[in-house]
Amino acid sequence: LAKTTQPISMDSYEGQEVNITCSHNNIATNDYITWYQQFPSQGPRFIIQGYKTKVTNEVASLFIPADRKSSTLSLPRVSLSDTAVYYCLVGLSGGYQKVTFGIGTKLQVIP
Amino acid sequence: EAGVAQSPRYKIIEKRQSVAFWCNPISGHATLYWYQQILGQGPKLLIQFQNNGVVDDSQLPKDRFSAERLKGVDSTLKIQPAKLEDSAVYLCASNWGDRTTPNTGELFFGEGSRLTVL
Numbered sequence: 001l002a003k004t005t006q007p008i009s010m011d012s013y014e015g016q017e018v019n020i021t022c023s024h025n026n027i028a029t030n031d032y033i034t035w036y037q038q039f040p041s042q043g044p045r046f047i048i049q050g051y052k053t054k055v056t057n058e059v060a061s062l063f064i065p066a067d068r069k070s071s072t073l074s075l076p077r078v079s080l081s082d083t084a085v086y087y088c089l090v091g092l093s094g095g096y097q098k099v100t101f102g103i104g105t106k107l108q109v110i111p
Numbered sequence: 112e113a114g115v116a117q118s119p120r121y122k123i124i125e126k127r128q129s130v131a132f133w134c135n136p137i138s139g140h141a142t143l144y145w146y147q148q149i150l151g152q153g154p155k156l157l158i159q160f161q162n163n164g165v166v167d168d169s170q171l172p173k174d175r176f177s178a179e180r181l182k183g184v185d186s187t188l189k190i191q192p193a194k195l196e197d198s199a200v201y202l203c204a205s206n207w208g209d210r211t212t213p214n215t216g217e218l219f220f221g222e223g224s225r226l227t228v229l
Contacts, residue, residue, distance in 0.1 A: 036218075043115075043202045043220025044154065087153060098167055099144065099204075099218055101153035 004088045009106040018075045020105050022088030025069050033064060033071045036087045038104070044087060048073070075107075083109045113137065115221035117203050123227045129191035132224045136184070136205030142166075144218065145178055145188050146202040154202055160186065190226075198228045 005023040012018045024033070032051050036044035048055055050062040050071070061074040075082055085104040116135040124130050136143050141162050146154035157176065159166040162183040171178065175194070180186040190197055200223040 034217075041222070041225075043204065043223055044218070045220070046217040049217070085153075098156060098159065100156060101146075103153045 004090055004102050006086075006088050006102065006105045008103065009108070011108045011110055012078055013110050014079055015077050018078050018082070018107060018109075020073045020075075020086055020088075020107070021070055022073070022090075023070045024088070024090045027068050027090050031090050033062065033068075034089045035060070035062065035073045036089065036101075038085045038087065044101070047086075078107075078109050080109050080111060083107060115203055115205055115219050117201075117221035117224050119224055120222065121225050121227075123229065124193055125229050126195055127192040129189065130193055130226060131190075132188045132201050132203075132226075134186045134188070134203030134221060136186070136203070137219055140205035140207055140219070141183070142206050143180055143186050144202075144204040145186070146204065148200045148202055148223070150199070157188070193226075193228045195228050198226055200225045 003026065006020060010018065010020060032049055034049040035047045037047050038044040048057055048060050048062045050064050052064050052068060055062045063072040063074065071088065073086060085106050087101050087104040089099060089101060115137055118133050122130055143160045145157045147157050148154045155170060157171045158168040158178045160180040163180050175192060176190055178186060178188045188201060202220055202223045204218040204220045206218050
């Protein structure tokens with residue numbers, strides 16, 4: 001399983017764009033990059049998944065450079081409700097694939 | 112679509128007592144996971160089922176923890192006897208578990224069962 005490194009915490013003001021970068025130097029060819037969001041007292045929630053280049057959905061964008069050794073989750077114009085822990089996962093999931101979480105990045109949005 | 116159901120939401124017990132948690136995954140999901148999340152840490156995988164077979168239980172403390180998934184649907188996680196360090200949230204998750212398309216395996220989590228051991 002590829003090991004991931006991401007900042008432990010980040011602060012941002014409301015309305016700003018937030019970028020959280022995750023390093024995964026030993027990502028395997030078949031691995032996908034997945035981000036989850038977790039609010040207090042809730043289970044993690046899938047945000048976005050990608051393999052290369054850029055993926056965008058209604059919640060976030062995911063930027064993956066050509067070497068795939070890192071990825072950046074971009075949250076546009078954050079609000080107080082985006083205060084949560086964000087986890088970067090690398091690998092496959094489902095079936096016989098293990099899904100392992102790191103410590104995550106605690107994002108605090110400030111009014 | 113109903114989500115992953117877990118019960119109880121909260122449980123307080125004394126050390127050396129036993130406790131059981133129940134999980135009902137999303138209908139049709141073949142893969143079921145139990146995670147332990149200690150305050151301030153990320154979820155730690157305890158056991159993973161594919162249908163009613165165990166895929167991985169390498170981090171399950173088998174001297175006190177047990178889990179089963181009869182008929183490949185509901186699952187129970189039991190702790191006996193409980194220790195103070197078992198205080199945590201126990202999260203259940205499921206996904207389709209389609210081996211032909213593992214990259215699309217978004218995990219769906221329940222709200223968790225918070226255990227406090229006194």
